Amino acid sequence: MFGWEFPPHILGGLGTASYGLTRGMATQGDMEIVFCIPKPWGDEEQHFLRIVGMCNVPVVWHDVNMDHVKWRLESFHTDPQRYFDYRNHIYADFTYRYVNDLGCFEFSGRYPDNLLEEIDNYSIVAGVVARTESYDVIHAHDWLTYPAGIHAKMVSGKPLVIHVHATDYDRSRGNVNPDVYGIEKNGMDYADHIITVSNLTRQTVIEKYHQNPDKVTTVHNAVEPLSPDILAIKDKRGVKDKVITFLGRITMQKGPEYFVEAAAKVLSKANNVRFVMAGNGDMMDKMIRLVAARHISDKFHFTGFMKGIQVYEVLKSSDAYVMPSVSEPFGISPLEAMQCGVPTIISKQSGCAEILEHAVSVDYWDIEAMADAMYSIVTYPSMYQFLRDEGKNEVDNIKWEYAGEKVRRIYEQVIRQY
């Protein structure tokens, strides 16, 4: 598998989904997973898969001894012998590129400005890995790793499955970046099968990327069960008012302005409600201005960026969670909110709306309906309790194991075709 992020060092939903899926597939017993990421930190969980750090795979032959390699790779928990195995499979002369003392590329593992260069380097390294490892299927997560997947397929002749977690149409509200689109389209064209995280994304892939519907299958995401420490977090709010929360990047894609407008509507009718917008993003300042212009700033609070445990603290202190995304391929966060027993309102334009029955779904632009839903949840206890209990039951049965089984059937199908 080729991926870009892996917990605990994640920057978005991609890492969480990669982890959940591999974890779910590992329960099948006879599945052996090698997961490649640009730059591991050494504290990743490795008992159910093997992590390959692309920053530790040589592309240029350097004469180094075992002790030096051992010392250099100690913190990554990788077998130094593998370094020498990889070194024996260098396939071309990359001495003209910048490499470190081990002959490896350096990766940031994030989303830097020279992202296209990192993607390119990643696929060069993938050639070495593909020649060294033995495997039956190649699985590439998101567009960053499609070139690597294609490369591996060319080298090994094994089937390629690509996993579309998002397309550029979601990220840009339609104004796609041609470079990104090119990489995405190319990956899909070369793939033997395409997995999408929702039917919404599947439609995008079929319509905008002109793929044969037969080779596109939806495998909805799931959630990992919450740990007991998280479930034990207490409600820390100091006010008696109800709290309705927006949590995520404050960007165009997430539709924060609809949340604010709906909040203004609710506050004109109910006085015992507060709104929290947690997270940051390029539209944060604009949202603060909008809140001020609607005269609701004494009831509408911004918390700034939240990470790790803070996210659950906010959820645990909320009476409703709202995700008004304009376009969301899947959206794992509403599932997390429901795990915490928080009634959830989601936009119909998010992929998770396809599988969630006990979440209120409204059109993202329909602020009247959104305000209605918020008002009912905070005003009618029976509605609140129903959504809280049923929502939790529902989400507790959405498991990665099931998703893993679906992916396995796709693997079996593509192997048969070969």
Add this chain to the structure above:
Amino acid sequence: MKTICFYFQVHQPFRLRRYRFFDIGNDHYYYDDFHNEEIMRRMAEHCYLPANKTMLEMIQSSGGRFKASFSISGTALEQMELYSPEVLDSFRELGKTGNVEFLTETYAHSLSSLGDTEEFRLQVDRHKEKIHDVFGIEPTILRNTELIYSDDIAELVADMGFTGMLTEGAKHVMGWKSPNYIYTSSVQPELRLLLKNNRFSEDLSMRFNNYSWNEYPLTADKYIGWIASTPQAEQIINLFMNYEVLGSIQPAESGIFEFFKALPRFAADCGISFSTPSEAFNLLNPVESISVPHPISWVDEERDTGSWLGNVLQQEAFRKVNDISERVRIAKDRRIRQDWNYLQSSDHFYYMNTRHPGGTFSPYDNPYDAFSNYMNVLSDFIVRLNTLFPEAIENEELNALLITIRNQGKEIETLQKEVARLRKNKVTNEQNNK
């Protein structure tokens, strides 16, 4: 004969700590003590103490001819009491010379003159009380926050019984007129005004240490020369500035203290005297009235109030403050009153301004941050206020109820006295009957 009127503003707000959403309702302490103490101590060391020492020396060495006036906000006085009482002592010492006048203003250096007139009266009264407590004098001249002034404010101030006020000689108001005279308000002819001389004030506050200024270095000799060469009829030069010009805005090594020390001698040579505002009002007659329909202040090129109430964030925060002021006045809780005062400081609004991105004294990263933090604090304050009285009751009704309760209390008291008296009578009657 010309006279110079010096006026210095001394103000420190109680800066707020980082106040998160989860603090609302849980923690009612709002202030960044470390930061406030650090700034107060630093200002005391670099500005207030050496500057007061300089002023005292100037008064003594000039044989009592040097005079100046100060307006010290209530919040600044409180922080001096808390963090550097020696500054208060040195101000008291200056006060004892009789050459220094203390002016009054709103207690927290607030914007209430633009929002709530009732609040403005109370805050000025509070400040007068505080000045009386600290210096034992009754201030008679008013200086509004940052020299903010308009015809409406003139009405208000005159109605409160003040006869003199300080404000800005804003170019768009003055036109061709010179600020070097006494003026009156066009709506309240009884209210006399001293107007800041922009050129001479800013020579000290802004240009003194500027190497690229063609007049650099500025000497006392040259400066007094400029003042002396103004037209004969112009009798008063009003030099209004922040006290921090001495030692902080213009650091000690720029020579600002030495410059000041030399002023009285050269002024005496040119026959220029020094006056406090109330002396100036007694000495000179007004020449004209001025009309200021829109509020002016002493900041920015525009000399308006846009730095505090210019954008939607500031207007929203100020609206929310004014919305609750009536209810706060009904509340008698001391801590509520205290926090209310501190939250009024104009500085909190200044931190939200978008006119000078990155160029303010703001403790925050950006105006939006300042706004969010202030609103979180204000939300908690509103929660506290609402726990005192139910929100659903209108202010008038609440007031009526409170008055009824108070009256009932009095009535019960009188009735009880009556009962006691009758009982006593009864006892004495019984004794008499025996």
